Amino acid sequence: MTALAVLTIACGGPDPHLGNERVTIPRGATLSAVADTLHAHRVIRSPRLFKLYATASGRQRDIQAGTFEFQIGSSMGQVLETLVSGTEVLESLIIPEGLMLSELAQRVQSQIGIDPQAFLTAARDSEMLERVGAPAEDLEGYLYPSTYYVATHATALDIVRQMVGEFESRWRSEWNQRLTELGMTRHQIVILASIIEGEVRYRPDGKFVSSVYHNRLSSRMRLQADPTVIYALGRRRRLYQRDYQIESPYNTYRIDGLPPGPISQPSEASLEAALFPANTDFLYFVARPDGKHIFSRTHREHLAAVREVRQQGQ
Structure with missing residues (x-):
């Protein structure tokens, strides 16, 4: 022996x-x-x-x-x-849709102990920015929301790479042709999808919210999207009238067109909604207490819808 x-x-x-x-x-x-x-x-x-x-x-x-x-x-x-x-223990990291980059960094810290500042630094990695082709300073919008399993010794950059890789795997090759049809870049679609993500709780409404934004862009109307004001403020809270006047390139109540970058990490459903809006002539919407929306073609219709929603909330 x-x-x-x-x-x-x-x-x-x-x-x-x-x-x-x-x-x-x-x-x-x-x-x-x-x-x-x-x-x-x-x-x-x-x-x-x-x-x-x-x-x-x-x-x-x-x-x-x-x-x-x-x-x-x-x-x-x-x-x-x-x-x-090398069969390591893997830690689960659960990232929901719609988190801002700053919120995502805090979520990563709370779940697997990665320093938030290290994560934010990794999210500015030039190699990753070049990989996604984002004309931006960070990877806001490209860190795909999902459940990840990461090694306990994984670095912030390891996690960022995994999230960017997941985004790339979710982006379908046929969507590139759709970009040409829309006359938009992928970055613009990610921006729009992130705004849709912030607006939509009832998923079937996504393509209709998207149609409002596409129609407004085509009509050279300001988007007037509340989630962009929240992003400009840097934290989630109830919005007051004065907030809509904040000076920021992200405040779509004060700027024309899209903001310069995404405002959150959009889901695949929101990306698809941004690419394939419903065929409507809606220009307005308001959210009901149950999360569904009422869509309107004219400002008068919209004001009536707002009154209806306020009555429902009483």
Whole structure:
């Protein structure tokens, strides 16, 4: 019987009653450091035997850095296989639609502990900006809302890359032809989609809200979108009349056309709504208490709809 086989047998098998243990192996850790760390966490009984086993197997240089989960009492073969295969513990990161970049940075911190400032710095990465072709200073709008599974040692830039990659995978190739038909750039569509995201709670209304904005752009009317005022203010709160006068390139009550960049991370549904608006002549809408909208063609119709909504809210 070989020495490797003897060592494997000597280690015994996992005991489900002892539970699991998470262990972090830093980059550049020596075999001795790895063995001592595993022993300190009760994953192995003998650092010396583990070093002998890893060396005899010829895999001591293949051990990966990262955070791993082991069942207490696992054999040295199972422990080494986990370390060599790089099967890390993954943390879930749940990003809902419509978050502003600043809110997204706070969400990442609260869920997986990444420093918000480090995340905001990563969101200005020039390589990623070039990848999405965004004429902007940051990746607002391109950090796709989804559920991610990230390694516990992932950096802010690792997460940003994953989110940008998800955005690119959601952007359908046939949408590029639609951009040509609309005479718009992808960046403009992402901007519009982010505004739609901020307006729509009832998803079927998305394409109709989009039609209002497209019609207003075609008619050279200001968008007058409340979510852009909230973005200009930098925080979510109830809007007052004075807020609509705030000086900002994002305040669509004061500027013509689209704001210079997206105001949140839009969903695929909002991107699709921005690209494929309903065929209407609506120019106005107002939200009802249930989140659905009333759409109007004229200002007079709109004022009547506003009165109706106010009565519903009483």
